[in-house]
């Protein structure tokens with residue numbers, strides 16, 4: 001995982017600091033806002049059920065709930081933000097779109113933004129590391145009714161996030177890999193549906209993605225294999241001894257990826 005893609009407070013993911021324009025060669029510059037979402041948020045939006053009461057946790061500018069509300073795709077929303085500057089930014093987006101009656105912006109950490117009377121039916125947590133998303137879900141468990149659809153877009157750390165979903169009886173309903181602005185993004189959609197078992201490889205690659213083997217998925221793992229081989233070569237060259245356990249872990253990942261791509 002690239003070090004600048006971690007999520008969470010104080011270790012923000014790249015999304016807010018990246019230029020908010022597409023940088024594909026030859027592509028017309030596109031200003032991203034509540035009307036024109038990034039492809040990543042557009043794919044997240046596609047998984048929000050029509051008419052949902054959405055809680056968008058870590059909403060930043062509030063583009064996702066505002067875009068969905070402008071399209072008439074959701075009934076109501078809560079935009080939760082832990083940091084003051086993005087909280088104010090979300091408030092401004094909501095206000096400027098005249099949606100203050102339908103979208104409540106709350107300054108709160110994680111699922112503390114959700115109140116019992118909100119009637120939330122879908123929760124999106126996007127653009128943060130998978131471990132951060134897992135920690136938000138875990139520490140906010142008491143606020144989950146179990147009826148909500150979770151739409152998660154981790155920037156790395158997908159394996160521990162899937163592990164949490166399995167441990168908490170969430171079945172993965174849909175998964176996507178997409179590439180935008182030179183980053184591979186994953187989207188995981190899950191609902192609580194009783195006990196479910198995934199193998200170690202399924203938790204690593206994604207159970208549905210392993211079956212679907214989309215071109216974006218295969219290209220992502222080709223890149224990852226290249227990275228793992230580079231890491232192993234660096235370990236071999238390293239003057240300071242790398243713990244054997246660490247070497248074995250990366251070697252195992254490289255083996256799994258090689259088998260996946262075979």
Ligand SMILES: C[S@@+](CC[C@H](N)C(=O)[O-])C[C@H]1O[C@@H](n2cnc3c(N)ncnc32)[C@H](O)[C@@H]1O
Pocket residue numbers: 007008009012013014015016041057058059060061080081082083086108109110111125126127128132136
């Ligand atoms: C990279 S931005 C992603 C914004 C938006 N969700 C997206 O995908 O474009 C991550 C946001 O999550 C917020 N955040 C991080 N940890 C949080 C937490 N525990 N509770 C609420 N917001 C959090 C940060 O303040 C930041 O605005």
